[in-house]
Amino acid sequence: xxxxxxxxxxxxxxxxxxxxxxxxxxxxxxxxxxxxxxxxxxxxxxxxxxxxxxxxxxxxxxxxxxxxxxxxxxxxxxxxxxxxxxxxxxxxxxxxxxxxxxxxxxxxxxxxxxxxxxxxxxxxxxxxxxxxxxxxxxxxxxxxxxxxxxxxxxxxxxxxxxxxxxxxxxxxxxxxxxxxxxxxxxxxxxxxxxxxxxxxxxxxxxxxxxxxxxxxxxxxxxxxxxxxxxxxxxxxxxxxxxxxxxxxxxxxxxxxxxxxxxxxxxxxxxxxxxxxxxx
Amino acid sequence: xxxxxxxxxxxxxxxxxxxxxxxxxxxxxxxxxxxxxxxxxxxxxxxxxxxxxxxxxxxxxxxxxxxxxxxxxxxxxxxxxxxxxxxxxxxxxxxxxxxxxxxxxxxxxxxxxxxxxxxxxxxxxxxxxxxxxxxxxxxxxxxxxxxxxxxxxxxxxxxxxxxxxxxxxxxxxxxxxxxxxxxxxxxxxxxxxxxxxxxxxxxxxxxxxxxxxxxxxxxxxxxxxxxxxxxxxxxxxxxxxxxxxxxxxxxxx
Numbered sequence: 163x164x165x166x167x168x169x170x171x172x173x174x175x176x177x178x179x180x181x182x183x184x185x186x187x188x189x190x191x192x193x194x195x196x197x198x199x200x201x202x203x204x205x206x207x208x209x210x211x212x213x214x215x216x217x218x219x220x221x222x223x224x225x226x227x228x229x230x231x232x233x234x235x236x237x238x239x240x241x242x243x244x245x246x247x248x249x250x251x252x253x254x255x256x257x258x259x260x261x262x263x264x265x266x267x268x269x270x271x272x273x274x275x276x277x278x279x280x281x282x283x284x285x286x287x288x289x290x291x292x293x294x295x296x297x298x299x300x301x302x303x304x305x306x307x308x309x310x311x312x313x314x315x316x317x318x319x320x321x322x323x324x325x326x327x328x329x330x331x332x333x334x335x336x337x338x339x340x341x342x343x344x345x346x347x348x349x350x351x352x353x354x355x356x357x358x359x360x361x362x363x364x365x366x367x368x369x370x371x372x373x374x375x376x377x378x379x380x381x382x383x384x385x386x387x388x389x390x391x392x393x394x395x396x397x398x399x400x401x402x403x404x405x406x407x408x409x410x411x412x413x414x415x416x417x418x419x420x421x422x423x424x425x426x427x428x429x430x431x432x433x434x435x436x437x438x439x440x441x
Numbered sequence: 442x443x444x445x446x447x448x449x450x451x452x453x454x455x456x457x458x459x460x461x462x463x464x465x466x467x468x469x470x471x472x473x474x475x476x477x478x479x480x481x482x483x484x485x486x487x488x489x490x491x492x493x494x495x496x497x498x499x500x501x502x503x504x505x506x507x508x509x510x511x512x513x514x515x516x517x518x519x520x521x522x523x524x525x526x527x528x529x530x531x532x533x534x535x536x537x538x539x540x541x542x543x544x545x546x547x548x549x550x551x552x553x554x555x556x557x558x559x560x561x562x563x564x565x566x567x568x569x570x571x572x573x574x575x576x577x578x579x580x581x582x583x584x585x586x587x588x589x590x591x592x593x594x595x596x597x598x599x600x601x602x603x604x605x606x607x608x609x610x611x612x613x614x615x616x617x618x619x620x621x622x623x624x625x626x627x628x629x630x631x632x633x634x635x636x637x638x639x640x641x642x643x644x645x646x647x648x649x650x651x652x653x654x655x656x657x658x659x660x661x662x663x664x665x666x667x668x669x670x671x672x673x674x675x676x677x678x679x680x681x682x683x684x685x686x687x688x689x690x691x692x693x694x
Contacts, residue, residue, distance in 0.1 A: 226599055227599075228595060228598060228599060247598060247599050247600075247601055249599070249600055249601030250601075252599070253599075253600075254596065254599040254600075256592060256595070256596060258592055260592050260593060260595070260596035262593060262610070262611065262614070264614040264615075265610075265614075273610055274600050276606070277597065277600040277601055277602040277603075277606055278600055278601055279601070325600075
């Protein structure tokens, strides 16, 4: 049996990425990521889980081509990302709704499809299909400001899906939502994914969200960010809320927490006043 | 702007009536000399006579044509300069305080210099009005284009929007309401500067007639001109606010 072509299985590959922010050598200089490497397989749902400021979003932005890392490379679908987005491969869903307030919901979808150079004849069909998938089709002619935060984020997610890119990068998409809306949207996402073969990288600091959604969880260290451990969640999609009641779910969640606790303590300690020596 | 209730409208109308009544009272009973403030009836009569003269319409034409030219220059130069400056954050940071600093200098002090350069005719008032009105337009344009929300630009970038698409669908709609406000403030300043310049130093125009009437001790004519300018200014401002509200509301919910 011949070995499978590694490049065909790997959707995203990150090699030895180091990211510094601020002027080199100045006291403001921050080492955000320190020699991070990771591979994400095609069709996989991966969560980047870590304390705030550990560089999770930075990884996403580098993979998405929003900026170039200080060192290292990212490869998407076999192509090197060089600080330029690949809109044919990658769609983003950001934490805050990025719907433009001067356009209606449907106009926001048309703009997104237009930006990606889609055929004009397909715009409305695609937009409506994506809106129906998240149950928001009747709000197509509303302005974003007329929707609740939860509805806006639902639409925002649908806009990320409507362009049908093989890869979706989601940067804490549910962070601004309350716990209940968040769980419902998580279930929706799991449902939507089961039907599409998408590769997803999802940044979060919610343990339950990470366990519920992911195939693999990349637990990161406090700044400078590194991958600490990778946890496998062997559960098929779509996942039902019952999964959260299983003992296995709690075990995985606790495992994540145990791994993260020291990192969170380190992050919190770094934000405090320095302790006097000898105490 | 909040839509005013009928009650607020009545209070506003009442305020105007009270001002008129006060004017009448001061001249009829209060004993204010008619050389300082003639009664409303006399001013109205003088105004009625004034509009029949050719001189009136010639002056109105000169002044409004000057305002139109000054405003066109200020609006186009202000928007273009404001936009170009914001293309670099460094230049914005350097130039924004310089422009707002200059705007606080009373440019009226420079009017004699404008007269030296452009003569006593309308050209000096056009240049003066255009210079003064340039600042609010440019400053608002800078504020509008320098503070487009980062997340919208990032989203457009991630979707592969071209520079032109980003400009057309993100930058312009985001900046639009603030630029429009700058244009309205610019108009008010332009109007005031041209008329003020004419009143201080001019050979033609409404302002010239106002200062001439004062010098010739013709209070009826003086107040007739002032009343005409006041009513025109209020009407134009109402019109501009209505346009502003309309386009801004349509564009940004």
